[in-house]
Amino acid sequence: MKILIADDDPQILRALGITLTAHGYEVAVAHDGRQAISEAAAQHPDLIVLDLGMPHLTGIDVIVAVRGWSAVPILVVSGRADSADKVDALDAGADDYVTKPFAIDELLARIRALTRRTPAQSDEPVVRFGDITVDLAAHQVLRAPDAGSSAEPAIVRLTPTEWKMLEVLVRSPRRLVTRTTLLTEVWGPQYTNDTGYLRLYVSQLRKKLEPDPAHPRYLLTESGMGYRFVPDEEPAPN
Amino acid sequence: MKILIADDDPQILRALGITLTAHGYEVAVAHDGRQAISEAAAQHPDLIVLDLGMPHLTGIDVIVAVRGWSAVPILVVSGRADSADKVDALDAGADDYVTKPFAIDELLARIRALTRRTPAQSDEPVVRFGDITVDLAAHQVLRAPDAGSSAEPAIVRLTPTEWKMLEVLVRSPRRLVTRTTLLTEVWGPQYTNDTGYLRLYVSQLRKKLEPDPAHPRYLLTESGMGYRFVPDEEPAPN
DNA sequence: GCTCACCGTCAGGATGCCGTGAGGACCGGC
DNA sequence: GCCGGTCCTCACGGCATCCTGACGGTGAGC
Numbered sequence: 001m002k003i004l005i006a007d008d009d010p011q012i013l014r015a016l017g018i019t020l021t022a023h024g025y026e027v028a029v030a031h032d033g034r035q036a037i038s039e040a041a042a043q044h045p046d047l048i049v050l051d052l053g054m055p056h057l058t059g060i061d062v063i064v065a066v067r068g069w070s071a072v073p074i075l076v077v078s079g080r081a082d083s084a085d086k087v088d089a090l091d092a093g094a095d096d097y098v099t100k101p102f103a104i105d106e107l108l109a110r111i112r113a114l115t116r117r118t119p120a121q122s123d124e125p126v127v128r129f130g131d132i133t134v135d136l137a138a139h140q141v142l143r144a145p146d147a148g149s150s151a152e153p154a155i156v157r158l159t160p161t162e163w164k165m166l167e168v169l170v171r172s173p174r175r176l177v178t179r180t181t182l183l184t185e186v187w188g189p190q191y192t193n194d195t196g197y198l199r200l201y202v203s204q205l206r207k208k209l210e211p212d213p214a215h216p217r218y219l220l221t222e223s224g225m226g227y228r229f230v231p232d233e234e235p236a237p238n
Numbered sequence: 239m240k241i242l243i244a245d246d247d248p249q250i251l252r253a254l255g256i257t258l259t260a261h262g263y264e265v266a267v268a269h270d271g272r273q274a275i276s277e278a279a280a281q282h283p284d285l286i287v288l289d290l291g292m293p294h295l296t297g298i299d300v301i302v303a304v305r306g307w308s309a310v311p312i313l314v315v316s317g318r319a320d321s322a323d324k325v326d327a328l329d330a331g332a333d334d335y336v337t338k339p340f341a342i343d344e345l346l347a348r349i350r351a352l353t354r355r356t357p358a359q360s361d362e363p364v365v366r367f368g369d370i371t372v373d374l375a376a377h378q379v380l381r382a383p384d385a386g387s388s389a390e391p392a393i394v395r396l397t398p399t400e401w402k403m404l405e406v407l408v409r410s411p412r413r414l415v416t417r418t419t420l421l422t423e424v425w426g427p428q429y430t431n432d433t434g435y436l437r438l439y440v441s442q443l444r445k446k447l448e449p450d451p452a453h454p455r456y457l458l459t460e461s462g463m464g465y466r467f468v469p470d471e472e473p474a475p476n
Numbered sequence: 477g478c479t480c481a482c483c484g485t486c487a488g489g490a491t492g493c494c495g496t497g498a499g500g501a502c503c504g505g506c
Numbered sequence: 507g508c509c510g511g512t513c514c515t516c517a518c519g520g521c522a523t524c525c526t527g528a529c530g531g532t533g534a535g536c
Contacts, residue, residue: 083341090347095355096334097348103321109328110335112427117333117355139414139463159523160462197525203484214484223482223533397512435514441495452495461493461522 001115002026004045006036006062007077008054016049019104020111033057037065045072047115049107052078052089060092067093073114077102127170129218129231132156132209134170139163141209156208161186165201166209169219169229178226202227239353240264242283244274244300245315246292254287257342258349271295275303283310285353287345290316290327298330305331306398307377311352315340329427365408367456367469370394370447372408377401379447394446399424403439404447407457407467416464440465 003025007013010031017027028043030036034056040048048066052059063074074094078085081099089097096110127134131144133153141156141163158166164186169177179198183191186201202221206213220228241263245251248269255265266281268274271292278286286304290297301312312332316323319337327335334348365372369382371391379394379401396404406423407415417436421429424439440459444451458466 083344086341086344087347090344090351095351103324106321106324106328109325113328113333138412139460139466140412160460161524163463195526199483200485200525203486206484221483399513433515437494438496438514441497444495459494 001047002028002043002045003111004028004030004036004039004043004048006030006033006039006048006054007051008032009051012051019108023108025111033059033062036062040066040070040072047111048072048074049111050074050076050094052076052080052085060088063089063092063094073117075107075110075114077107127173127231130209130211132218134166136167136170141166158205158208162201162205162208166205169227173229173231176222176226176228180226182226198227239285240266240281240283241349242266242268242274242277242281242286244268244271244277244286244292245289246270247289250289257346261346263349271297271300274300278304278308278310282308285311285313285349287313287315287349288332290314290318290323298326301327301330301332306401311355313345313348313352315345365411365469368447368449370456372404374405374408379404396443396446400439400443400446404443407465411467411469414460414464414466420464436465 003020005016013029020027028039030039033054076089076094076097079100086097095114133142142153143156144153168185179194180192206216206219210216241258243254251267258265266277268277314327314332314335317338324335371380380391381394382391402424417432418430444454444457448454
């Protein structure tokens with residue numbers, strides 16, 4: 001769940017960012033109206049927390065611009081408590097309006113209320129290699145059936161640890177992933193020196209994903225350093 | 239566009255009724271919590287303006303009850319400005335919270351904001367799997383009769399908790415639903431660690447929905463991660 | 477050819493998670 | 507007050523997952 005915070009006060013920006021991150025949200029920021037619009041377009045946030053009093057563009061302009069192409073929930077935060085301001089913002093397309101100063105608990109509750117109506121729709125990518133399809137959003141791995149057969153794609157069952165490991169590798173295609181980063185990402189920050197699980201789980205992943213586990217083609221090992229996920233470049237029709 | 243106003247103060251009730259009628263809304267009224275629930279069920283309003291401080295039932299109870307079967311927008315009006323009250327109401331399922339005294343213009347703008355958002359999601363689908371039909375809009379689950387029999391579809395009775403859980407799963411077909419998201423969606427944002435209810439309700443849902451509860455086909459469990467609803471694709475030959 | 481470090485794989489046991497039944501607490505209806 | 511329904515707690519058997527230890531293979535350096 002990604003939230004875009006648009007505010008020209010760096011202090012508020014920072015405080016809000018910390019709070020939202022602590023509550024499990026992914027956070028993007030913008031310092032003025034123009035940036036708010038471009039970030040909203042680039043990041044596809046699931047919600048926008050928008051300060052009305054920003055330079056370059058008024059908050060109303062930002063709302064109208066974003067509403068031009070997106071139905072993302074917009075929560076306006078403003079120092080002005082005048083009802084005319086609220087009416088203007090809400091009628092421009094905002095979904096909620098909170099006046100400063102506000103209780104952070106209330107803001108969080110309002111964020112939950114708004115995101116409750118439009119759940120998820122994350123645009124996580126789908127990674128393909130060989131006859132394997134990794135769907136990051138659905139947490140699912142599928143194996144395409146043999147060519148010519150019209151059977152269903154088969155579900156590849158992964159254990160939680162196997163999945164986390166595959167996720168880390170697949171999110172950094174073609175890049176070397178150090179043994180220590182793999183350990184900390186999958187098992188936690190306190191795990192730093194390998195005692196053998198890495199080799200085990202790489203082995204099991206290869207057994208489940210590689211066409212020929214003995215000669216890996218996608219999950220490569222860099223001796224002494226770590227592992228590397230390499231998707232096949234061109235389709236390789238041969 | 240029909241709005242249900244629930245308030246025990248006849249003066250406010252009357253003033254709001256006149257204003258809303260003048261703005262083209264159809265108006266229904268309730269004088270206490272119990273009546274609010276029954277009117278909401280009978281009238282199917284497009285929005286509910288709910289006073290928190292009513293006799294017979296607290297406003298929170300009304301929200302929870304209505305949310306048990308309906309997603310109608312709920313705008314809470316209350317004399318209490320304490321942020322804890324706001325958080326409780328919003329987390330119970332309210333969509334907005336306005337403190338008295340309020341400007342009538344602002345209330346109207348918030349009503350417009352809430353009603354603007356809902357028609358977009360009026361495409362409540364009907365989900366089918368096996369001999370089960372889940373009607374999200376009607377909040378009903380039906381089991382088709384045996385083939386050849388000309389009997390009526392039987393209604394499958396679900397408790398409120400079972401329904402919420404099924405709804406969350408069915409709304410994300412094929413996607414893994416984490417244990418924590420299930421908990422927060424069904425029991426509320428403050429519930430985050432399982433103490434066993436999840437397993438219990440999944441078990442009961444399977445007992446009511448699965449053709450063979452011992453070998454689930456639609457409500458699958460991903461050990462260590464969560465659950466997944468998988469509708470059947472095409473018949474899947476061989 | 478030898479050593480050594482590193483990697484891949486297998487099997488077995490410990491741990492934690494899952495499904496399910498029984499029973500108590502609570503609440504609204506009669 | 508009694509009763510039916512719903513929700514939750516607790517306990518137990520079964521199983522998936524995880525980790526450990528051991529063994530063999532490979533390649534680099536000498």
